[in-house]
Amino acid sequence: MLYLQKANVYVNGYYKGKNMSNFSTWPNSRVDHNQSVIYISKLNISHSGVYTCYIKFNDGSSEEKHIELIMTANYSKPSVHPKNCTDQKGPCLVLCSSHGGYPKNEIIWNETALEGRPSAMMWRNVTEDKNTLLFNVSSMASFDCSTGQQQNISCSVGGVSTVLSICQHENAPENQKTVKIIAVVVAIMLIIILLVLCKFKNNIKQFFRERCGTNAENNGMI
CATH class of the missing domain: 1.20.5 (Single alpha-helices involved in coiled-coils or other helix-helix interfaces)
Incomplete structure (x- = not known):
């Protein structure tokens, strides 16, 4: 006997000499009877969690194994949109956004300790796609361009970053x-x-x- 389940949900398996057709199996799973292996394909975030594998051998002994499946998804390269980031008066506002990542994360400004650390963090926003369970993140920060000196800033999320030069002379x-x-x-x-x-x-x-x-x-x- 070999079968796999997630919490109380049956995934797939077989019981030698017994009909298992009454059990509903996952459409993305299959059993290799020769190798006694259960395959699961086309995984997504919803498949994350703890699985239990039950095995019963021919001699009557049995074994139970717990398997934790951890899913991750890389965030897209952050896109940055500066506003009023020249040598003009007033704060330089930079919007940074990234999408399609997992697990939940936040945007970090100047993680690599570049020049031009933000003088104020305006806001951060994290939303989850109810269909894919992936996260979209965005943040806006304010920088001081009154000195007229060019600054290099960066925003990053999940190890992916974008560098931008601001406070450049408009002309x-x-x-x-x-x-x-x-x-x-x-x-x-x-x-x-x-x-x-x-x-x-x-x-x-x-x-x-x-x-x-x-x-x-x-x-x-x-």
Whole structure:
């Protein structure tokens, strides 16, 4: 005899010489009679818990084993959404969210001790999907950007983290673009000036050659 149950719920099994068709088995389970093994597939969070395996041998002896099945699910990489996180006045608000994880967990800000530790934790929220039993988590934190210095922050959940740079100057990309344009224009002007100088130098050389040749002719040197 071999059968498996979770609490008082029968999972699957067999009893040699007896009809077990009256017992309702889990659709995701099957028995290998040759190996005396019960297989369970397509597991999800609802299958977590303690199972009891009953075994009765041919000599009449029996054995009972308790098995704890622990299910986990990785949280998604946290997505971050900053608001007002430039060098402007007022607090920088950052929303961090992650979904589809198990067991229940919370978002942690700056777990790796980066710069820009939150000046205030606004709120945390944890919700459970009633169908999948997976958890969705979110949190908002406030940071101080009044110094105008760029800060690196991170939010993490279940060992998965996202790093974000905040307090950047809003017009920094535009300034960089302007500097690049000016550099290109200056380079083009330098090239033009060099070409003009070379042309001028060649013209002067040609002038002196012609002038010297004319003088030599007039003096009867040629």
